[in-house]
Amino acid sequence: MRQQTNLNYNKANFRKILKAKRLSLDDTSRNLLNHRANLQLIELLNELLINHRNDYKIALFLAFNGEIDPYCTIQHLQKNNVSVYLPIIHPFSKKTLLFQKFDKNTTLIKNKFGILEPKLDLRAITPLDQINYFVMPLTGFDLKGNRLGMGGGFYDRTLCHLNDSAKLIGFAYSLQQLDTIPTEPWDISLGYIVTELNRYCFI
Numbered sequence: 001m002r003q004q005t006n007l008n009y010n011k012a013n014f015r016k017i018l019k020a021k022r023l024s025l026d027d028t029s030r031n032l033l034n035h036r037a038n039l040q041l042i043e044l045l046n047e048l049l050i051n052h053r054n055d056y057k058i059a060l061f062l063a064f065n066g067e068i069d070p071y072c073t074i075q076h077l078q079k080n081n082v083s084v085y086l087p088i089i090h091p092f093s094k095k096t097l098l099f100q101k102f103d104k105n106t107t108l109i110k111n112k113f114g115i116l117e118p119k120l121d122l123r124a125i126t127p128l129d130q131i132n133y134f135v136m137p138l139t140g141f142d143l144k145g146n147r148l149g150m151g152g153g154f155y156d157r158t159l160c161h162l163n164d165s166a167k168l169i170g171f172a173y174s175l176q177q178l179d180t181i182p183t184e185p186w187d188i189s190l191g192y193i194v195t196e197l198n199r200y201c202f203i
């Protein structure tokens with residue numbers, strides 16, 4: 001019990017430090033790092049989407065609160081006819097996510113955290129197992145593929161059913177790297193992590 005409390009304290013503490021760190025970037029540095037990181041992410045996706053079929057489905061996210069911004073990659077994929085999906089907070093199931101298609105006709109609204117997400121349209125929701133890769137925002141990461149999220153357990157709770165690290169790509173600034181992330185039984189580890197400096201593969 002005491003150990004659990006310490007672990008939560010550690011995670012909360014790491015989150016606080018790492019969020020402050022990513023918010024401290026000035027606009028020029030942030031734009032440069034975002035640009036480099038998107039080039040790395042596009043490179044990785046080019047390697048993964050080997051036969052360039054255009055029926056791939058990739059989940060990404062819209063950045064908030066100083067998160068690394070994958071918008072260039074979203075635009076690149078859409079131009080190449082790859083379907084892009086975004087997380088939306090499930091209207092009934094507590095702290096879980098649905099993934100909805102994002103295209104030029106999508107209406108975006110702010111969720112309760114102030115993050116833009118598609119307005120729920122059941123016709124545009126896709127089952128999790130139809131998504132080829134999930135690009136996930138990281139608050140922190142280590143070089144074993146462990147991730148630290150925002151603390152809600154949204155991605156953990158949603159993606160545990162998938163049970164396939166090979167589909168999970170973490171996206172973060174290199175300044176969000178830690179030596180070791182404290183792990184817990186429900187934490188899902190990542191198959192890949194992309195930063196502005198590197199593409200790490202853990203599978």
Ligand SMILES: Nc1nc2c(c(=O)[nH]1)N(C=O)[C@@H](CNc1ccc(C(=O)N[C@@H](CCC(=O)O)C(=O)O)cc1)CN2
Nearest residue numbers: 061062063064067087113115137149150151152154155
């Ligand atoms: N861009 C983006 N979209 C995302 C996520 C994300 O981390 N990034 N999510 C990934 O899960 C989901 C939303 N989950 C979130 C969980 C916590 C907080 C957050 O800011 N928490 C506050 C506490 C707020 C409160 O308790 O009311 C905090 O950490 O200070 C935000 C989003 C779905 N969409």
Ligand SMILES: Nc1ncnc2c1ncn2[C@@H]1O[C@H](COP(=O)(O)OP(=O)(O)OP(=O)(O)O)[C@@H](O)[C@H]1O
Nearest residue numbers: 147148149150151152153154155156157160186187
């Ligand atoms: N698979 C799951 N089933 C039920 N509860 C879960 C599951 N995964 C996580 N949780 C709950 O969510 C809470 C937050 O988890 P954690 O500290 O791992 O958040 P996180 O790393 O920020 O995750 P995420 O990025 O997924 O929001 C935990 O206290 C845990 O109780």
